[in-house]
Amino acid sequence: MDRNDDFREFVAAHQQSLMRTAYLLTGDPHQAEDLLQTVLLKVLGRWNRLTRLERPEAYARKALVNQHISWRRRRVRNELPTAEPPDRPYASEDPLLVRLVMRQALMRLAPRQRAVIVLRFYEDRTERETAELLNCSIGTVKSQTHYALARLRDLAPDLAPKLAGLEPEEANR
Template sequence: MDRYDGFREFVLARQEALVRSAYLLTGDAHLAEDLMQSVLLKVAGHWPRLIRQGTPEAYTRKALINQYISWQRRKRRESPGADPPERGNAHDDATVDRIILRTALTRLTPRQRAVIVLRFYEDLSERETAEILGCSVGTVKSQTHHALGRLRTLAPELSELFTETEEVRR
């Protein structure tokens, strides 16, 4: 029996969803791929234990979030105050909304962005999000509240979307 039995199948089955989550965290397709490769190296190293415990999906998600937060901390130390570039093309309303949202997401703290991605994109419960982030449910609620408030400030033209999202979650 190979120590990596099932790893290839896991990657093939979950890669697309995990890369989408990585993209939502990083806002950049190339960084998302780099993040996934980095995380999958860690997952491969722990694969036999993860299979025995039955937790490869949870471990991979948590590793993805933790690696993203680590990269953001390092990035902040290296280049403080860097703003995302402005975009100047003609787009339809949905595209403009996505660009505005993506830009606003980049202005959240790494932890707030992680909470928003896990809660609203991955559609995880507060409890599941807390488990992945290694914090309490109350912290998830607080981070979600602060992140949505910050998004309303950063992208007031999308504030209706954030209000609807918060009401649906209640």
């Protein structure tokens, strides 16, 4: 059995638990995959020395933590907070960019407001259907829609023209 076979067995035996640790560290499945891949490459580079250890998985787990901390430090250093947001976060009509900006704004809404917007405008539900699904009154759906659209306009001012007219036309639905 060569060095790579030993390493493959190690990965097969411990990949799920290491991935779970990486996910718990990052909170994001894609970042967790990147973190685990980076660490496994480092472990492979030191595999000859690590095979002498009783628990190479403990080394890999510690490497996950250290690499995650290193990434967080680097990311914090590269981000420069500003007192004022840019005048225009984007100046494009690219549909993908519009969807991304809308999704980010939606994620910043309160859960009930987000649910109302998704049900009313993404799933094209009536106020009555939305009220039934959320177990609330139609008046609550109307007010939550009003406040959510106002909040979306504040969060993503460039999307305001796309949001204009939704409330009055949709209110009679």
